[in-house]
Amino acid sequence: MSSVFRSNIFSLEQAAGAAPHLALLTERIRISQNYLSEIQHLIPAPLRRHIKAGPLDEGTWCLLVSNAAVSTKVRQLLPVLLRLLTQNGAQVTAIRIKVQVKPP
Numbered sequence: 001m002s003s004v005f006r007s008n009i010f011s012l013e014q015a016a017g018a019a020p021h022l023a024l025l026t027e028r029i030r031i032s033q034n035y036l037s038e039i040q041h042l043i044p045a046p047l048r049r050h051i052k053a054g055p056l057d058e059g060t061w062c063l064l065v066s067n068a069a070v071s072t073k074v075r076q077l078l079p080v081l082l083r084l085l086t087q088n089g090a091q092v093t094a095i096r097i098k099v100q101v102k103p104p
Contacts, residue, residue: 032056036063038088039081047073052100059093061085064100071097 036053043051050070054062065071074081078095085092 028056029053032061035061035085035090035092038090039084042077042080042084043074054096054098056092059091060096061090061092061094062096062098064098066100066102068099071099 032053032055035056036051040048047070050066051074052064054064056062063074065074074097078097082092082095085095
């Protein structure tokens with residue numbers, strides 16, 4: 001690769017710093033992952049690997065789950081999860097659950 005092209009390569013952090021919208025997106029991703037870390041201990045251990053932090057948008061946080069059975073169990077935990085997050089200062093008013101369907 002020539003030096004002309006190498007000088008135009010940016011890290012994600014550099015790109016985020018240069019583009020306000022990308023910086024905002026990066027910050028939302030970080031916050032979403034932090035929220036998941038805060039509630040992990042309330043989720044039964046066998047379910048944890050089936051749950052990922054999802055989008056955070058205007059007070060609504062989304063948890064991405066691998067199947068309907070996990071969705072059902074996590075839905076039962078929503079009041080406790082939301083209470084813990086708000087007690088810890090999170091700006092979350094609702095938690096959505098979305099089942100991620102894996103492509104065939």
